[in-house]
Amino acid sequence: MIASLMQGDLFDFARYRGGPTGRTAEALETGRSRLVVTGLVISMAFMALGWRVVDLTLFADRAEPRLARSVNPLAPVQERADIVDRNGIVIATSLPAVSLYVDPKHVMDVQETADKLIRVLPDLDRDKLEKRLSSRGRFVYLKRNLTPEQHYAVNRLGLPGIQFERGERRVYPQGRLLAHVLGVTDIDGRGTAGIERHFESKLTGGGAPLQLSIDLRIQAIAHEVLTNTVQEFSALGGTAIVMDANTSELVAMVSLPDFDPNRPVEMLGEAGFNRATKGVYEMGSTFKLLTAAMALDSGVVAISGGYDASKPMRVARFSITDYHAKNRWLSVPEILIYSSNIGAAKMALDVGTKAQQTYLGRLGLLRPSPVELPEVGHPLVPSPWREISTVTVSYGHGLSVSPVQLANAIATTVNGGIRRPTTLIKQQAPEGIPGARVFSPDTSAKMRGLMRLVVSRGTGKNAEKEADGYLIGGKTGTAEKIKASGGYSDKANIASFVGAFPIHAPRYVVCVVVDEPKGTKESFGYATGGWVAAPAVGRIVQRTAGIMGITPEFGMPHLAATRELPADANEITAALKPAALRDVENVSRQPEQVRAAE
């Protein structure tokens, strides 16, 4: 080839020495020398092109900037881990899904592309689609979660710039049953609420399923019972909690109104609000249990002791009265049975502000619950904490806590006095998370007896009516809601019941709180904790005890004594003490429970 070029005699001037002369020769000379220049320029251009070919084919990696976001369709999708209940039943899982996106730079004809896409995906909005197809970005989603048929149909169109992203879609097979526990994931599969958000990094790490402490069967029962109660009393909403008394694991947690996490839009507004953990309420009389426990534990009063509740009590400029006023001296059990504000207040004053705060702090009521959810409410703590605060807090006013905090405090009260932090994660060790002692085992035993009395003889009777044969102990609460204008409303209540069962060796704490129930004919117009929440707890116990492996207590003679109401008030105290002690003895017959708790 080189030889053939030389054959052209590019540099052979000699031959033309004798050629054309004059003007022609001069013109040819100019033309030839400039032709050499032209030839050189063209040669250089071709060499540059040749080098470019070599560069592109062999060293292309640094040749051109690549897409900032490269999507490799073959790369395995990092799967978000499943969430299962304590028995391993799947409650949240991820299914493979294909999403449609466009790289607008590659779209050749917006109109044609839109036409074809709409033919196979008729639910796309044409204006929006065209805007997206002609936008300036390099990655714009057109449609999420295509069905396999849609995927095939779009792929068949073979449109430039239209591409698929392999991903996954979060699915909640149990629907709204676990709404507030699980929370939701956003359109990109990131957790934005509930467990999904709290354990975001753990879940995205893939791997083993996350096992919750929730028992799906108990959750379903609690959900159904609470739904019926909220409907029956036309309430705004409510919450039902079942907590393992010894490990503080949440076995069921329902908040109504709820939503279907498969449709996150439903979460907007009231439905997304988790009343069990985020809502903080003045719990009312259920706090009297804690007051009594503090008084017994600190020794300021014996279980046989009591207080004069014959007339309203004045603290600062406030007058404390009783709802079920007996206008006489009341024993400690009677204070709880008749839910005496005066009695609770006097007990609290004996305990003292400092000790009360210490106990409340150890019970975890002055700080947000440690439960593994982003939606956790801060308790509203009286500030400054005056003497009147000590008085009102003793019967559950002036201090707002969330229902899970109350359930946890009651679990501590009945389980032998050990507080373990509330958790939604199934605990591997049988004794659960290490705890901290709040009350002595003796106090706890006495409290179990007192809670039993409230149900068998006091305001909690309706709980046992619904749970024939199961030993429930607990306390009702009916708190007037704080009106938006300030002050308390006598129409709008928070009705609650918190109980433990079987009360002689508590395994579960059940707490139901109903927001603004309206009285019905069946409840004789009452919308109190005893008429609204206590029957609900009873129903939950009745239906779940079998599942939990707890046998009814038919034929246990000592129960009879706790059901009779002696005529004389003094006899009550006398009769109660042995009853409470019998319950304590009963507990000691199952020492593993108590020891486990300690």
Added chain:
Amino acid sequence: MSTLARTDNSILARWWWTVDRWNLAAVAVLAMTGAVLALAASPPVALRLGLDTYYFASRQVLYLGIGLFVVVCASLLSPKGVRRLAMAVLAGSMMLMVAVLAVGPEIKGATRWLSFGAMSLQPSEFVKPALAVTAAWFFAQARLQEGYPGNLVATGLFLMVAALLLMQPDVGMTMVVAAVWAVQFFLAGLPIVMVMGIGLAFLMASVGAYFTFGHVRARVDRFFDPSAGEGYQVMRSLDAFHNGGLTGRGPGEGRVKEVLPDAHTDFIFAVAGEEFGMLVCVAIVGLFAFVVIRGLSRAYKDDNLFVLLASAGLLVQFAVQAMINLASTLHLIPPKGMTLPFVSYGGSSTVAIALGFGMMLALTRLRPGEGGVR
């Protein structure tokens, strides 16, 4: 071939011994490359358009046959014959270009085609070689005869053709024609000051095109804006070269042809890069370079200024067209629709290139005993 003896005095024998056989061989190799690449690149495009699998491939083989025939026929002409043919084709194609503007259908935003029943013709393809030869003659006359207004006539013809091209609009072809005109004017002895002036004018015309034609601006903007990324075809084309590597994926193994609408025309070189790799691509570039340098060296030897200018003009047209196509495909310049001579699919372009190439071969034939134009 051995039947043609040196002493044989027939037309064919004289042609054989005087024509540039190396370039004749080169154009045959180019045509074969074109046929192979048409078979490689066009079936997916044809299928996409709902045509017969070998619709483009069989047509291109036919065009290449016609093209080679045209090359041989045109190369049989004498310089005078070349000049007359060129002037006739120039007149005819300029009239057809006017007709195109009046009755031609609009395809992809431009009016370039004339339909004759099943055949369609792109007159602007033929105007390029015809103008190069005609202008060369006027430039040569101006240089050789005192007072002959050849430069003016050549420039006037150029401006008319350029105007017709810009009205279609066809900025790329205008650039080719302008480059040829400028190189010929330069070779014809344009003073250096005016050479610089023309360079400046080119620059201003390019800027003018940028602001006048929306599609030109869009392509240039995209080329110089790294954030915008490359155009779809260009990026796929670069992928193709990357995939090809040193020796290519193998014939028929390329994928870029399945996604590029212009795989068989403007981006055929990318198909070559993917399927046959760097070595074949460099060989193709080398073949074009060889043809052009070889032709220029033959023109250099000729005593006839018209022959020198005309063949240089035809070769520059050939070179610029190839370079624009290759540089677009290789993303060295903003994408510009331009066929790769003898390789890209296209009837008008193949036959017109063949005509120009044949005329170049005719002009660079050895003419012992003939002097230049007196």
